Each structure stands twice: as structure tokens, then as C-alpha cells.
Amino acid sequence: MHTQVGIIGAGPAGLMLSHLLHLEGIKSIVLEDRSRGYVENRIRAGVLEQNTVDMLTDSGVGERMKREGMVHHGVELRFGGQGHRIDMYELTGGRAITVYGQHEVVKDLIRTRLDADGQILFEAEAVSVHDLDTSTPKIHFQKDDEDQELTCDVIAGCDGFHGVCRPSIPEGVLTVYERKYPFAWLGILAETPPSSEELIYTYHERGFALHSMRSPELTRLYIQCDPDDDIQDWSDERIWEELHTRLATEEGWALTEGPILEEGRSITPMRSFLVEPMQYGRLFLAGDAAHVVTPTGAKGMNLAVADVRVLAQALAEFYESGRTSLLDRYSETCLHRVWRAQHFSWWMTSMLHRFDDEDVFRHRLQLAELDYVASSQTAAATLAENYVGLPMDYWD
Ligand code: APR
Ligand code: PHB
Numbered sequence: 001m002h003t004q005v006g007i008i009g010a011g012p013a014g015l016m017l018s019h020l021l022h023l024e025g026i027k028s029i030v031l032e033d034r035s036r037g038y039v040e041n042r043i044r045a046g047v048l049e050q051n052t053v054d055m056l057t058d059s060g061v062g063e064r065m066k067r068e069g070m071v072h073h074g075v076e077l078r079f080g081g082q083g084h085r086i087d088m089y090e091l092t093g094g095r096a097i098t099v100y101g102q103h104e105v106v107k108d109l110i111r112t113r114l115d116a117d118g119q120i121l122f123e124a125e126a127v128s129v130h131d132l133d134t135s136t137p138k139i140h141f142q143k144d145d146e147d148q149e150l151t152c153d154v155i156a157g158c159d160g161f162h163g164v165c166r167p168s169i170p171e172g173v174l175t176v177y178e179r180k181y182p183f184a185w186l187g188i189l190a191e192t193p194p195s196s197e198e199l200i201y202t203y204h205e206r207g208f209a210l211h212s213m214r215s216p217e218l219t220r221l222y223i224q225c226d227p228d229d230d231i232q233d234w235s236d237e238r239i240w241e242e243l244h245t246r247l248a249t250e251e252g253w254a255l256t257e258g259p260i261l262e263e264g265r266s267i268t269p270m271r272s273f274l275v276e277p278m279q280y281g282r283l284f285l286a287g288d289a290a291h292v293v294t295p296t297g298a299k300g301m302n303l304a305v306a307d308v309r310v311l312a313q314a315l316a317e318f319y320e321s322g323r324t325s326l327l328d329r330y331s332e333t334c335l336h337r338v339w340r341a342q343h344f345s346w347w348m349t350s351m352l353h354r355f356d357d358e359d360v361f362r363h364r365l366q367l368a369e370l371d372y373v374a375s376s377q378t379a380a381a382t383l384a385e386n387y388v389g390l391p392m393d394y395w396d
Contacts, residue, residue, distance in 0.1 A: 013287030014158030020312035049389030069100035084374035192258025297345035
């Protein structure tokens, strides 16, 4: 089997890349370990920054998002029993976020690719990648219990944090940057209308809590928990009690409860991770395969699609003229945005989580910082411009 660009992984990175390449007249095959049903129903993040919305719209996959996505102009920071609205729209000259589940983006991209006769092989596991430093790299994969080979000009490693691509780069090439945090997020999806029109990020003495949503009927909620917690130990009563306590305000804000859906229940450890460079020979890493950000900044999916936009443009130049100047600079170009998002996500995480119960000084510093962001236009603008996402040409 042969194609121009062999893409491993049908998450937002791999699918968006395949779609953008198709628009440039470049052929690709996507290999995805899981079934179509699995990737289309996996509950993940849900905040699209302005760049992502624009990219989906401009490339013709934004129709359902425009209809069903919820545009938010502001976000709330809550601490000390008070809410403080950050008017992102006002502070950024008219930029906003759209709340639309990552799995909905995945569904839209899969349908668009299949409608255009694009090739996505589901339940096809890439086992290994070869000849990365030649002009004919190869992917060995297994489908229907058969070993197969895909040869291509370029491999795009869009296979997430646990994929095969990053570990296939020879030792000594990559520099790894990593930070683990002493907490995790317990996430739930509840069948109940959101209790607020906008997202609420809360700092509480018992830990972080986030009120988000997926639709007018579905609320998405998170609480900081111990990374070693067993989800079985978190009964529905315990989850709701903790949410009520952490999200409570002095004015008596009310959180509406509803049945918790099993598919949305998860505990996710927090980590910041990235490798430099994001490329080796003819292998290019994109999305979670190259970097993981803490979810507090809502940047994961947005970084994934920003990477592949850069990669698609570089590949368009390569196939048009044979020049590799953009491909050579792929990693450098992406890493400006990636490091900015790493910092923003780390900053939001540091400001909003409970670290060490004994460290009262740190706790007071966090409150002082929250107070500053809530009261200073300048500080709020920093949060706002990062949250809605810096423009695509920001580093040009
Ligand atoms: N062969 C084929 N597919 C693989 C393999 C393999 N060996 N290993 C992993 N995959 C697939 C996974 O099943 C998954 O569907 O690669 C895909 C990677 O997709 P994502 O994890 O969604 O990663 P990405 O596209 O980079 O999107 C990043 O996902 O985890 C969230 O917060 C993160 O929002 C961010 C987004
Ligand atoms: C979500 O809705 O899943 C969500 C929202 C904001 C975040 C992270 C996740 O920062």
C-alpha cells in the first residue's frame, strides 16, 4: 500500500491534517487503532478557540459547529465565594470561544473525509515505523489480524501521547520537558441544563472545580482529586456534595443536579509534557504525540489543529515546488505557540488548584493573583487573549 502522507491517529490532529491535505490535492491514508464508534463517542475536551473555529469554518467543516456550538464571550473566575466575569470579547477586540465537544469535531471531520472518498482505516494499529531518515518511510500496521505495510513520502505522527511515533525517534534526538502535578481531574457529564451561561473556573480551599457544558441539556463538571483516587470511591452523592461545596457563592448560586452519564466519568492525571524538536527525518509529530498541556487552559485540541495547519502548509510547499524550507522549520514554527500554551496552562493550573494544605503562604499568593486578574483590566486581558487564542500569524 502506498500514499503520499501516512497519518497515524484519527484524533483532531490526524483527521484535520488529512482534510487540509485533501484541499491541497495531497493524498493521505489515516490509520486508527480504535473503531469509528469509539473515536466518535470518546468524551474529551470541549472548548474551541477562535483560530480553531475559523479553521473549521474556512476549510468547510464548520457547518454543524456553527449551528450547535455555543459561542461564549466571557468566562467566570470564582473564589472566596464571589464570581468575577472576564469579558474576553471586550478585552480582545471581538474574539470568543465556542463550546463544542472534541468528539463532535471528530465526527464532522470523519464524515467530511469519507464523503470525499478519503481513506481512514479503523481498527488498524500502527505497530512500528521504519526508514524515517530516508525519502521512503514505512509504517507496519495490523488490520484484521494481518500484517501490512504502508509506504509513503512523509509520516505524520498524530497518535497521541501513548502512540508509537515519538518512541521510534532514535535516542538522543529529542529533549523531553515534563512536569507532573500532585492532583488529577475527576470529570462527569450530567444530564441537566447548565447552571450558568458561561464556564466557571473555581478556586476553593478544598480544591479546583470547573462548571462547563456540552449543550443546553448537558453539563460537564470537573473537580480536583487525588491522582491515586479510585473512581469507584466517588459515589454520585460524594461528587455532587463536593461540587456544591466548591462552587457555592455568598449570594447562594444554585447548581442543578442530574443523572451522571457513565461515558463521561473519568479521572485524568495532570501533566505538562513536550519534546523538542517535533520532527525527525520524514516523521513529523503533531498534537498530543508531541505535547500535552494541563486542561486548565483548554488548549489541547486547539494546539493539535494549529500544528497540523503548519504541517499542511509546509507539505503543500513541498509537493508544489520540492522545497523543504517550511518542513525544515515545522518544529520551530509550532513550538512558539506550544510553549506559550504550556505557560498559560501551567499558570491557570497553578493559580486555580490547591497544592499543599500546609503551605499557607502559597495559598495567599494564589488568592492575591486571582484578585489581581479579577480587578485589573491589564491582568484580565492577559488571561483573555490567551484563552481565546493568539492569532495564527502572531509569531510571523
Ligand atoms: N496506531 C493507530 N492509531 C493509534 C495508535 C497506533 N499505534 N496509537 C494511538 N492511536 C490513535 C488513538 O486511538 C487516537 O484516536 O491516535 C489517536 C490520537 O488522537 P488524540 O489522542 O485525540 O490526539 P490528538 O489528535 O493529538 O488530539 C489532541 O486530544 O487528548 C486530547 O486533550 C487532548 O484535546 C487534545 C486532543
Ligand atoms: C470541557 O468542557 O471539557 C473543558 C472546558 C474547559 C477546560 C477544560 C475542559 O479548561
